[in-house]
Amino acid sequence: MNFISQRVSSLAASQTLAMSQKSAELRAAGIDVINLSVGEPDFFTPQHIKDAAKAAVDANFSFYTPVPGYMSLRKAIADKLARENGVTFAPEQIVVGNGAKQELCNVILATVNAGDEVIIPVPAWVSYVEMVKLAEGVCVTVPAGIDSNFKITPTMLEAAITPRTRMLLLCSPSNPTGSVYSAAELRGLVEVLERHPQIIVVSDEIYEHINYTDEGFTSMASFASIADRTVIINGVSKAYAMTGWRIGYCAAPLTIAKAVTKLQGQYTSGASSIAQKAAEAAYTGPQECVGVMREAFRRRRDLVVAMAREIPGLKVNEPGGAFYLFPQVEAYIGKRCADRVINDDSDLAMYLLDEAHVATVAGSAFCAPGYIRLSYAASDQSLAEAMRRIAAALAKLQ
Ligand code: PMP
Ligand code: GLU
Numbered sequence: 001m002n003f004i005s006q007r008v009s010s011l012a013a014s015q016t017l018a019m020s021q022k023s024a025e026l027r028a029a030g031i032d033v034i035n036l037s038v039g040e041p042d043f044f045t046p047q048h049i050k051d052a053a054k055a056a057v058d059a060n061f062s063f064y065t066p067v068p069g070y071m072s073l074r075k076a077i078a079d080k081l082a083r084e085n086g087v088t089f090a091p092e093q094i095v096v097g098n099g100a101k102q103e104l105c106n107v108i109l110a111t112v113n114a115g116d117e118v119i120i121p122v123p124a125w126v127s128y129v130e131m132v133k134l135a136e137g138v139c140v141t142v143p144a145g146i147d148s149n150f151k152i153t154p155t156m157l158e159a160a161i162t163p164r165t166r167m168l169l170l171c172s173p174s175n176p177t178g179s180v181y182s183a184a185e186l187r188g189l190v191e192v193l194e195r196h197p198q199i200i201v202v203s204d205e206i207y208e209h210i211n212y213t214d215e216g217f218t219s220m221a222s223f224a225s226i227a228d229r230t231v232i233i234n235g236v237s238k239a240y241a242m243t244g245w246r247i248g249y250c251a252a253p254l255t256i257a258k259a260v261t262k263l264q265g266q267y268t269s270g271a272s273s274i275a276q277k278a279a280e281a282a283y284t285g286p287q288e289c290v291g292v293m294r295e296a297f298r299r300r301r302d303l304v305v306a307m308a309r310e311i312p313g314l315k316v317n318e319p320g321g322a323f324y325l326f327p328q329v330e331a332y333i334g335k336r337c338a339d340r341v342i343n344d345d346s347d348l349a350m351y352l353l354d355e356a357h358v359a360t361v362a363g364s365a366f367c368a369p370g371y372i373r374l375s376y377a378a379s380d381q382s383l384a385e386a387m388r389r390i391a392a393a394l395a396k397l398q
Contacts, residue, residue: 011130015365019349023359034386037359039175039324039375041241043296045278046289049240052281056274065270068261069096069249073276076283077249085208085219087227089251095260096279098271100206100235100248103260105131107231107250108167110259111200112137116166121152123326123368125175125204137166141367146317146328150177154188161192167200168193170220173207176366176373177326178301178319180211183218190223200256201230206248209239209290211321212298221251228253239290240282247271247279297323300376300383307387308374311394323377326363330370335397342397345369356393358386 002009020038027033068074074091081087097103104127112118114136120128122141132139142160144152157168170189172181181189193199203220211217221230235248250260264270301318304325308316313331335342337355342348346362349372353359363371376383 007134010133012126014126014130016126016361019353019359019361023353026353026357031357033353033357033359034378034382034389035359036374036376036378036383036386037361039322039377040243041238041293041323041377042379043241043293045240045242045245046282046285048285049242049278049281052285053274053278056277061273061277063273065273065276067265067270068094068257069270070273070276070280073280073283074249076280077251080283081219081221081232081251085205085217085222085232087219087221087232087251089221089232090254093254093257094249094251095257095264096247096249096271096276097264098246098248098268099237100204100233101127102264102268103235103248103250104128104202104204104233105134106260106263107202107233107252107256108132108135108137110256110263112166115164117162117164118167118169119157119160119165119199120169120367123150123174123176123363123366123371124169125171126365128169128171129367132169138164140165143368145368146315146326146371149317150174150179150326151181151185152189154192157189157192161196161199163198165196165199167202169202169204171204171207173211173217173319173321174324175207175322176324176361176363176368177317178322178324179317180213180320181218182213182215186218186220187223190220190226194225197229199229201226202233203230204233206234206238207322208234210294210297210323212294212301213320231256236279236282239293240279241293242278242282245272245275245278247275297377300378300380301325303380304374304376304383304387307384307391311387311391313394323375325374325376326366326368326371327374328371329363332394332397333370337396337398345372348372351397352390352393355396356386356389358389358393
């Protein structure tokens with residue numbers, strides 16, 4: 001008997017999490033694997049945030065939480081959006097959940113009908129396509145390669161729009177490429193969207209603080225002409241090194257926030273009380289920690305880019321944000337080491353794991369075959385060693 005639904009059978013497992021799990025297993029077996037697969041800060045959560053969580057335990061924050069989150073946290077998020085992004089959202093428009101991942105999935109499930117088209121510029125984070133499939137939507141991927149810095153143009157967006165387009169899913173700074181759209185580039189996309197009022201814009205801003213560009217970060221919701229149909233996805237995972245606490249949010253038009261709350265009320269309820277109090281401390285407390293971590297990531301970006309550029313055959317751009325490098329590896333496809341043939345980027349990622357003991361993720365997981373993703377959220381020493389190992393393993397391919 002096959003007990004598994006069509007819905008779940010047709011989903012791909014998360015390859016970022018799978019690669020990370022595989023490298024943890026190899027490590028447990030005593031192999032010195034350097035894990036550059038999963039994207040999560042390697043820093044510990046700042047002390048004042050941990051203290052807030054401990055205080056919440058002692059103050060008996062142990063009861064069910066309101067489905068969309070504590071009002072105090074939603075207010076703190078509304079203040080953050082006004083202060084840092086110059087956008088106005090009432091606390092009622094904000095829904096807190098178990099990570100940005102859950103809120104993104106909620107928004108998609110709450111707005112996409114079967115057969116609706118969702119435009120996804122690719123490379124894109126592993127979960128976008130699968131979430132749209134879960135909602136029985138149709139993914140319309142718009143590829144942009146390394147030569148265009150992985151960014152789509154207004155013309156490319158316009159060409160992808162049809163009367164069935166329901167949503168545009170944008171991520172800047174981007175996972176997996178690190179590319180950052182400038183305000184002018186976003187404005188170009190907004191001008192297209194102004195002509196198509198049926199499209200909801202979902203802007204995944206989870207890497208907003210990990211941005212090394214001089215211009216800084218522009219939120220999609222800051223464009224007045226589309227603000228009433230723009231949803232921000234964000235959370236504490238990346239900016240405050242809190243991936244395991246599982247707190248993220250959507251800031252959305254009220255009707256969408258209410259629909260998300262209804263959905264969340266039926267299948268997970270409100271997010272963890274303790275984690276919400278910690279997140280509140282993150283948003284209301286001192287912000288220096290954010291800049292300190294960003295500067296460490298910038299230093300590592302420079303290190304990894306410089307070392308990757310020394311490796312023959314790797315095509316590397318300079319990412320403006322996030323903590324990923326997305327080199328093109330096509331020069332190695334079709335090569336071999338003894339009787340092992342590298343047929344595609346997945347083979348190359350497995351080869352690097354077996355031969356160099358470095359875990360990466362194949363570009364095809366992000367709808368971008370011919371690339372691999374390296375997360376440089378690791379110590380400088382690990383990164384330098386990983387790049388040396390990768391260079392040595394690639395040099396063996398003939
Ligand atoms: N969006 C992007 C682009 C991400 O890389 C991640 C990290 N997994 C998420 C959303 C989800 O983050 P979280 O669920 O940890 O808040
Ligand atoms: N965003 C991270 C990554 O892409 C975390 C893993 C995940 O949730 O997919 O590696």
